[in-house]
Amino acid sequence: MSGSYSVSVPTLVLLAAVTAGCGGGGGSSGEENDSGVAPPPVLPDADLSGVIQIEARTRSDSDTATDFLFREATDNTSDPQDLPSPTLLGGYLSSQSGGYDSTYAFYADREDRFRLALESGQTVYVQAFEPGRGLLAAPEADVTLSNVDGEVGTGVLTPTTAVSIEPPSGAAKQVYTLDIESRAGSGPFRYVVSVNTASATSLSFSYPDVAFESDQAVITMASPTVVNAASAVLPAVASSRELGAGVWLVNRHSSLGTLGSTQTAKEATLDWIRQLREAPGVLAAEPNYQFRALAVSPETNPLYGRQWNYPLINLPAAWQAVGTPGQGVRVAVLDTGIFSSSPNTASDWHPDLDDGNSNGNNVALVTSYSDFVTGEADVDGEQGPDYNPANPGNRRADATSFHGTHVAGTIAALDNNHGGIGVAPEATLLPIRVLGLDGMGSLSDIIAAIDALVALDEASRPDIMNLSLGTEAASVQLESAIQRAVDAGILVVAAAGNQGTSERVYPAAFANTIAVGAVDAGRRRASYSSFGDWLDLVAPGGDASRDGNNDGQGDVIISTWGSDSGNVFTPAYAGLQGTSMAAPHVSGVLALMRQQDETLTQPAILGLIRQGALTDGLGSQAEYGAGLINALKAVNAANDGIGAFLTTSPSSLQFGGSVTTDQLAIEVVPSNDTDAVLPSVTVKEDSVPAWLDVNLSQSQGNTRFLNATINDASAARQTEMTLEYKNAAGDLRTLAIPINVQLGDQPATRNAGRHFVLLVSADEEREPLAQTTVVAQNGRYVFAFDEVPDGEYFLVAGTDMDNDGFICQSGEACAEYPTNGLPQPLVKGDAPLSGITLTTSFTRPSLESASLPRAGFRGYRLLSAEPETDLPREVSP
The missing domain is CATH 2.60.40.10 (Immunoglobulins)
Structure with missing residues (x-):
């Protein structure tokens, strides 16, 4: 992007939009073929023109708010709209009509129905999104999938709870009806329906907006040159700290200023990181991403008898098979630290983790530093890294206060006849504090901790590393650090995340980790558990809203905890749910395996998982990966030696x-x-x-x-x-x-809904300068602008399905030139620009190492609503 270029706001003359009958999605529930591909479009003679291709199998709800606005809405309630299968569809619903403001209105559309052919192994996934403008009425809808024999599955859809339904296992292909009905009082919302095979279910419908530290960056240098010595070629670097393996945390000069707002500070940091990426000797530069603990909704309850999770994974039988479960195996828990009754000292741990008697003492501090938390998250009274991994608490009874203690207890709580017990109660815990206040931590601290563990001698190095933390940012430097751990023989386990969507969560989604999702006591995917084709397996994570084993109590995971009420630290137990609780089950089982065969490597474990040698299959690969971890099968696989x-x-x-x-x-x-x-x-x-x-x-x-x-x-x-x-x-x-x-999927049948095409200023303001609308013609859009002044512009296009005046919001189709997710300005000179090609889709690219977060992105603002007529707002089936 050229941030220095400034362009005035001209009045552009728009050519008539190239339009064709929109209909409403079309398609067929039967298979299609690719014969009769439409001929190349004839582009108008204009200053700037091009084609927007449509991602394969894309369809649009036939009665969005924009369809009502343009008087093109086609009712799909009494006559369900046909969809191909697989498909990707964007839609809109609202139980009422009204206005966002005096310009933009929303319209009542209470129900959408679709018809499509499905078979066993496919998944129907629905995710909802709120309008960009705040409204009082919360979106909520009922989702039902049915066939001629009746309902197959149901769910309640909200912006925080997605719905996933699949045909019965082994079912032959047949026609189903998908019904999405807005509940009474529900406000307007967008939604996306994804129908795909299990192995291709990993989609994101939002641009990543990941939390990171202002005025900080994590960089990797091409040589071990001290960053301070290289400050002459590193722009605006005020100070630095080496994290290990050529990776540094650098700080931006605070004197540069940020105009005072958080949003501006984030944007200034991102601009600085772009400069760092261009600096000589810098191999990688990323924001210092924030990571969070992946637990939700604690339920303080110390009842040991409620550890339903262990029989679910056949753990008691595995204990008998190994005799001394976990003995001699070291498990590092990179988390919030662990409970201590005197947290100012590196001692007095929770008695279920270290009781100081013959039952065991399984906490070991093996690195020069066991607390790597820095910055505002570091509230333990020390300045920066220190030797003490004790959790200082946060004076609240929430899921993050003693998160690491809970995780550690699931892995290795002692068999000492009180409290709970861990999966591998004789393993050695290496508590490493990388998450501080509110369960938040930074990329730099996590990388520093991983490299410190890798640098240990083989006798002290952990066998297993548990990462019950995550972010949406795919940091290439974190992936490299994890690879260094894997190369050193460490098995790396990560929680899959609690989004309840298929959006990738890192580090779990890296190929070099073991990604663990969560199930309840009934072996069903927990409502919050993230999923997708990147998931490896599942383990008990609990779901307090369910009673899957019919014991009369919510399915939560009981483990070690602490109380810091009145600044008095008292050991306790608690029930939590989350993929944070699922991951340590797998780490504990791996400890049992590593006890049997210390040569087991991460590639070998991943291979065994994919073979189904460690799990019980539960159905959809996207929902459950290879299935539920089975401790006895895992121990048997290790006892046999992995063989070939x-x-x-x-x-x-x-x-x-x-x-x-x-x-x-x-x-x-x-x-x-x-x-x-x-x-x-x-x-x-x-x-x-x-x-x-x-x-x-x-x-x-x-x-x-x-x-x-x-x-x-x-x-x-x-x-x-x-x-x-x-x-x-x-x-x-x-x-x-x-x-x-x-x-199948004839290209001519693709339709992502009416698109607004914008020329946007190339400065920081991103102001819309010109706008036109287009509809699908032969499965693509043709657009043109005339009398475009010379200069630089961003070219974007997308739908405004809820008619709130913004395109490219979560759940809306979007195209950016030249690549969605990595927009770059195009330069208009004296000659016309023609043949420009973009691709629109409801999906969004993941935040890869080449891209940066979008701080506070809420879509691109439209110039105006079109057409400008006083249309009735109550236009609904």
């Missing part, structure tokens, strides 16, 4: 649109068994559907390739095939390969 098994990359065959060929790479873990195992791989002939041709290549180094081609697209459907092979001992084993088929 196959792994594939990617893990499934994918056929979509007109793509009818795919290839998988097949490898052996551990690799030293490759020569013995790889030649034995064959395809189980009766597992291959008649519509698919497959063949295996000869070994190419350590890899063989499976090539697959669809020979009959009309018969192709979701299924799986099986590979057979013999391990090094000659035992016959199998590997199931999912086959995901998403053929």
Whole structure:
């Protein structure tokens, strides 16, 4: 972006919008093909013109608020709107009509109904979003999926609670009706419906706006040069602190100022980080992201008898199998620290973690620093990192006050005949404090802690690292730090997050961690638990709103806790729910495995998980990953030695649109068994559907390739095939390969709803300078502006489904030039600009290392509502 360029606000003359009949989404519940692709569009002769492509399988609700405004709304209640399957649809509902202000109105649309074909293995996911303008009425709707036999599943939809429903396991393809009905009194809201296969469910519908520290950055230098010595080439760096492995925390000169507002401070920090990225010797520069503890809704209750979670994962049998569960295994808990009755000293821990007698003393402090918390989150009385990981409390009984103590207790609470017990009660805990006040922590502190653990000698280094914390930012430097831990032999477990959506949460979503979601006592996904194709497995995390085992009490996880009432620290117990509670179950089970086989590595564990060797399958891969951790199966797998098994990359065959060929790479873990195992791989002939041709290549180094081609697209459907092979001992084993088929979706039927196309100023204000509207024509949009003055502009387009005067909000379709999520200005000179291409979608890119957060982004403001007529507000089915 060129922030120095200033352009006045001209009056631009708009060409007539290129329009065609909008209809309302169209599509078909049957399979489609790609024949008859529309010819290339003819662009108008204009100063600036182009085409907006539409993401495959995209549809729009036929009666959004914009449709009412333009008198184009088509009722889809009595006659359900047909959708392809899979699909991605944006919609709008409101039980009432009214106005946001004197300019923008919303309209009553109480119910939307859709018809589509589904089969086992697909998931219907619905997420809601509030308008950008504050309203008194809270959005709420009932979601129902049904077929000819009746209801298949229901759920209550709110902006904080998504709904996920899938057809019955093993069900053949049939037609379903999806009904979304706004509850009485509900205000206007947007929603997105995603229908996809389990292995392709990981979507975000919001631009990332992740919390980070103002005036700080985490950078990686190309050489171990001291940052202070390099300050001449690092812009505006006032001070620095080395975190380890060439990674530094740098601070911006406070004298530069931020005009006083939090929003401006964040934006100034991001502009500074962009400069750092261009500085010589800087390999990576990111905000100092804030991480949070991933627990929700504590219920203070010390009843040991309510530990329903252990029988659920077959833990008592595993205890008998190993005899001394966890003995000799070290587990690092990177969290809020642990409870101490005298937190100013590094001692007097919770008696269930260290009782100081013959029952055990399983807390060890092994690093020069065990408390890495810095900045405002550090409220333990010390300045910066120190040796004491004691949790100083926060004087409140909330889920973050003794979060790390709860996590540690689930992993390794002692078997001392009082209180609770942990999954691996004889393991050694390494408490590492990286989260401070309110359970918040920073990227820099977490990286510093990880590298300090990696730098330990092998005898002191942890075997397992538990990260019950997360953010939406995909920090490349955190991923690198975790990889250093994995390379050092540490197993890294991370909580999947409590968004209740498929939005990726990091570090869990990194490929080099073990991502753990949560289930209740009935083995159902907890309502808050994040999910998606990046999830590895699930464990008990609780859900206080449910009683899955019918014991008359909410499903919470009981573990160690503390009280700091009146500044008196007293050990206690509490019931919490969250993926923070699920992750330590897996860390504890890994401790039991590592006790049996100390050579187990992270790739080997991930391979076993994908094989189903450690879990009980629960259904949808997107909802549950490989399934629920089974402690006995895991211990047995470790006792047997991991042997040799196959792994594939990617893990499934994918056929979509007109793509009818795919290839998988097949490898052996551990690799030293490759020569013995790889030649034995064959395809189980009766597992291959008649519509698919497959063949295996000869070994190419350590890899063989499976090539697959669809020979009959009309018969192709979701299924799986099986590979057979013999391990090094000659035992016959199998590997199931999912086959995901998403053929069809004629490009001409794609429709993301009426789009407003804007030219936006290239300065910091992002003011709209010109606007036109377009509708889908042959599955794309054609736009044009005339009399565009020379200068720099951002080009954006999107829907305003709730008619609140902003496009590109969460749940709305959006296109940014040149790439959605990474907008860059285009330069208009003397010559016309034509042939510009953008792509619109309801999905949003994840916050990758190349992108930066959008501080306070609420969408792009429209110039005006169109058409300017006094339309009735009560226009509803």
